[in-house]
Amino acid sequence: TPLLTRVTTDYSESVAMAQQADIFTCSWGPPDDGISALGPLTLAQKVISGQAEKGRSGLGSLFVWAAGNGGKTFDDCALDGFVSNPNIIGRGKELEQSNGTAPPDSEGCPAILTSVVADNLGEQVSVDSRGQCSPAFYGSSAAAPVVAAGLAILLEKYPKLTRRQINHLIVHGANAEHYQKFAASDWTKNAAGLNFNRLLGFGVFSVERMLALVSSLANPAPEHLQCVKRFQIQDGSNTFGELAAQLSVKSCDVKYLEHLEVGVTLVHPRRGDIRIRLRSPAGTWVTALERRPLDTTSTGLEWNFTISHFWGEDPTGDWVIEFDDKLPSKKRGKILAVSLILHGTIQPSFSKAKQFSLDEAAAGRSSHSWLLAMLFLVLFSLVVYGGLEYLGIQRRIRRSESSWRILEEADEEEHNGAQLISVLFLLMKRISCWRWT
Known part of the structure; x- marks a missing residue:
């Protein structure tokens, strides 16, 4: 039975989160009324902590929690004990607009790690709590599954990453540049050089940048x-x-x-x-x-x-x-x-030997990208060189053809000249014969 189709209890929440799953995506929590200060109770908190530590064969299960839609009631997800929880990874996925602004119902708090650009999430069809098709699925509830899907892609390629390593990849892989150009005054840089925003976390969630950063993780993890x-x-x-x-x-x-x-x-x-x-x-x-x-x-x-x-x-x-x-x-x-x-x-959680490539990797340019770029440069050079050689050969062929034409014309003129001399010689002999007779 779906969790939210009935009155939830500490026991029902703990049972739902005790399943053997790698990733839990949760788009629910306390009321977004600007009044409540609620979180997991004893059993649920124990299960969340246990899953974060021992789930996924000891690597740590991943919990993705929606920040909430209480912006219009001046709510703050800092008083949502599910979002504001150190065992919840990537907590508080906000639904953000591609023009760099947050929707008016967005909630902010310092537990948010990242956000997603999702103007059109409301156009997708999903299933509601009654098992019926819903043509409108929007808000941070829709953004959380998007992040969970991205984490699934990451784990498909690197299944041995720990929960804490994934936290680091989310933080360092988040792209703050998209929003900074729209609202630079709303961003702060911490002493470690990371830009953050209370609504958007460290920036836009990026699977591509996370994948590029994996090779820079310290091994073994500290x-x-x-x-x-x-x-x-x-x-x-x-x-x-x-x-x-x-x-x-x-x-x-x-x-x-x-x-x-x-x-x-x-x-x-x-x-x-x-x-x-x-x-x-x-x-x-x-x-x-x-x-x-x-x-x-x-x-x-x-x-x-x-x-x-x-x-x-x-x-x-x-x-x-x-x-x-x-x-x-x-x-x-x-x-x-x-x-x-x-x-x-x-x-540090990123190896010093690879620290120099961290910025390039975070910008989506991994060592593999540089290798491909060098390969492209070599191929381009070969094509240019081959093209120039081809043009040179064509010019030499044209020169040869011109030279042969000149030689043929000279031979023809020489042959014609020889024929003329022979005719003149024969004519002179005839004239001589005529004179002697």
């Missing part, structure tokens, strides 16, 4: 490391209208950050008035949570935010977390606890 840092905000300094707290990260082996989980526990009479930002030691600012005007929840917030846009940075040093209330003068909020969980490696 070990995944994790550091957990917990911070207590002292009484008296934990109330906020505007509060910036420094979080020092030392003695952590992670030098190349992948995902960052930010745990926050706070109380506030109106949750939707809060905005949370984070600054890395290298100076990159990322908005963990935007304000949600419709969210009037008064119970505060206890949540783990997944942030991917610091990808590749060195997390060692002083982080700054900033809490900003819409009405700062009233100081209505109180911070209870903050934690950081850093996921990454001590070594």
Whole structure:
């Protein structure tokens, strides 16, 4: 029975995601109402974590999750616990327009890795939750299966890639150039040199560029490391209208950050008035949570935010977390606890020996492409050389033909001259004979 044809429970979600599948594409989640803050419960979370670690024969199953269509209600997928989850690969696939703008119902959050150009996705026919044909399938729900199909192509050629390696290929293979020329001001470059956007992730999903990058992956892949840092905000300094707290990260082996989980526990009479930002030691600012005007929840917030846009940075040093209330003068909020969980490696995930070709590969020009280009150049040179030789031979043939014609004309003139002399000689003999007789 399809999951969404009935009321879903923690058990039904866990059963659906416990199947032996390489790729799960999920176009569902909490309501896009700008109010909810929901995610997987205990069983579902356990299954997702287990599949991400042990699925696909230990390489890690791939979960592709749609970011949501709550832009018009000012929703934020940072409070969608399925999208904002470190075990979900390529989370939050946005439906973007080819003119470089995001549709008005797009949701943004720092967990989004990539996006797709899909103006015409709504024209395809699909199956709805009742098993009926649907002529209109659109939104981020339609974009997620497109990415899942691209990942299937990647695994068809390279079935031994791990989930984390695929994460790196998605991030470095994403093409930000398509959108940057339309809205350059909406893009930020992190300290690792990667451009990111809160709606579009690191750019347009590209299977071609991912395939070109595979040869640059470090072999063996560097070990995944994790550091957990917990911070207590002292009484008296934990109330906020505007509060910036420094979080020092030392003695952590992670030098190349992948995902960052930010745990926050706070109380506030109106949750939707809060905005949370984070600054890395290298100076990159990322908005963990935007304000949600419709969210009037008064119970505060206890949540783990997944942030991917610091990808590749060195997390060692002083982080700054900033809490900003819409009405700062009233100081209505109180911070209870903050934690950081850093996921990454001590070594780069792309080999240094092949680092020089990373930019070319990311631009879709692999070493095989260069080989083909050189082969084409050689063939072109041979064709040009052969053509010039042919023209030279033709010129020499024409010269030879002209020379033969000249020789033939000279021979003919010489033959005619000899005949004339013979006739004159005979005539002279006749005249001589006539005279003597």
